[in-house]
Amino acid sequence: MDVLSGFLTYSATRSAISSASLSASPLQIGVSSTYTILFTLGQPLTASSAIVVGLPVDYQGRVGGCSPSPCTVSSSNVIFTNVPTTVSTAITLTLTSVTNPLTIGTTNSLTLYTLYSSSQATSIVEYTNTGLTVNLVARVIPSANIVITSTSQVVSYFPASFTLTITNVNQLPANVYLQVKIPTEITVSVSQLNC
Amino acid sequence: MITFSALSTAVVAAGGLASTPVVINNLMNPSTTSPTSSFGVYLLNTLNQIVEYQAAGLTFTSNQAASFYSLTIIPNNTINSASTSLAVKFSITASSYTNDSLLVIIFPSLIDIQLADCGGVSANLAGVSCSPNGQ
Numbered sequence: 001m002d003v004l005s006g007f008l009t010y011s012a013t014r015s016a017i018s019s020a021s022l023s024a025s026p027l028q029i030g031v032s033s034t035y036t037i038l039f040t041l042g043q044p045l046t047a048s049s050a051i052v053v054g055l056p057v058d059y060q061g062r063v064g065g066c067s068p069s070p071c072t073v074s075s076s077n078v079i080f081t082n083v084p085t086t087v088s089t090a091i092t093l094t095l096t097s098v099t100n101p102l103t104i105g106t107t108n109s110l111t112l113y114t115l116y117s118s119s120q121a122t123s124i125v126e127y128t129n130t131g132l133t134v135n136l137v138a139r140v141i142p143s144a145n146i147v148i149t150s151t152s153q154v155v156s157y158f159p160a161s162f163t164l165t166i167t168n169v170n171q172l173p174a175n176v177y178l179q180v181k182i183p184t185e186i187t188v189s190v191s192q193l194n195c
Numbered sequence: 196m197i198t199f200s201a202l203s204t205a206v207v208a209a210g211g212l213a214s215t216p217v218v219i220n221n222l223m224n225p226s227t228t229s230p231t232s233s234f235g236v237y238l239l240n241t242l243n244q245i246v247e248y249q250a251a252g253l254t255f256t257s258n259q260a261a262s263f264y265s266l267t268i269i270p271n272n273t274i275n276s277a278s279t280s281l282a283v284k285f286s287i288t289a290s291s292y293t294n295d296s297l298l299v300i301i302f303p304s305l306i307d308i309q310l311a312d313c314g315g316v317s318a319n320l321a322g323v324s325c326s327p328n329g330q
Contacts, residue, residue, distance in 0.1 A: 143252035181235030
C-alpha cells in the first residue's frame with residue numbers, strides 16, 4: 001500500500017470591508033475631536049473576536065479614549081473586544097479625545113479590520129485601509145487672542161501705526177506667513193504703506 | 196490685504212507668535228468714532244493653505260474726535276436780547292463726511308433758540324436743514 005503523508009494546508013484570504021465610513025467633529029486642525037466609524041459586519045465573528053482600528057502615523061499617540069467598551073487604546077491602534085458576531089450587524093465605533101493632525105486637507109486613512117481571534121494578530125477576517133479619512137480645515141483663532149492697538153485714537157484721517165499681537169493656537173509650520181485684511185473704514189495708502 | 200512673508204523660518208510653538216507683534220504704519224484712522232468692521236487675520240503655510248484665522252470681532256474704534264480744522268461763529272447783531280443770525284463757518288479735517296452726517300450746535304442757555312431757523316449758504320451745504328431740539 002502506498003502512503004502519502006504530509007500537511008495539507010491552505011491560506012484563506014481576508015475579505016474587504018466596503019461599507020465603512022468615518023466622520024469627525026470638529027474638523028479644525030489641532031483641536032480635540034470625536035471620530036465615528038460606521039460599518040456593517042460582512043463575516044461572522046465569535047465571542048473571542050476583536051475589531052481593530054489601526055492608526056496612521058499622524059494619529060499615533062493622539063487618541064484619548066474609545067467606545068463601546070471594552071476597548072483599549074494604544075499608540076498605534078484601538079482594539080474593541082466583546083464585539084457583535086452576526087453578519088450584517090451595523091457597528092458604530094467611536095474614538096474620543098482625538099487630537100486632529102496639523103495638516104490641512106484629507107487625512108491619511110485609518111485601518112479597520114476584524115480578528116477571528118483577538119489573541120491572533122494574523123487571523124484577519126475583514127480588512128480595509130482606504131476611505132477612512134476626514135477633511136481637516138483651518139483652526140479659528142479666538143478673537144481674544146488677537147490684540148490690535150494704534151498709536152492714535154483720533155478719528156479723521158490721522159496717520160497711525162497699528163500693531164497686531166497674535167497668539168497662535170496651534171504649532172505653526174516653518175515659513176508661515178501672515179495676511180491682514182484692513183477694514184474698509186481705515187484708509188490704506190499703498191504709496192506710503194510700510195510694515 | 197497686507198502680506199507679511201515668512202514670519203519665522205522655523206516651526207513656531209503654540210502661542211509663540213505673541214512675542215513678535217507685527218506693525219503696519221501709515222494707516223489712516225476711521226473718520227468716525229464708530230467701531231470699524233472686522234480686521235481679518237490669516238496665517239498661511241507655504242502651500243498657501245490657511246492654517247489659522249479669525250475674520251470676526253477684530254474691530255478698531257477711534258475714541259477721540261478730531262478738532263475742526265477751523266471754526267468761527269459770528270453774530271450779525273450783538274445787541275442784547277435782539278434777534279440775530281449766527282454765521283457758522285468751519286472746515287473739517289477729514290476730506291469728506293458720509294451722507295447723512297449731522298452738525299450739532301449746542302447753544303449756551305442764555306441764548307434762546309426756540310424760534311431759530313437755518314439754511315445752508317455754501318454750495319456743499321445747499322441741502323441743509325435744521326431743527327431746535329431742547330434749549
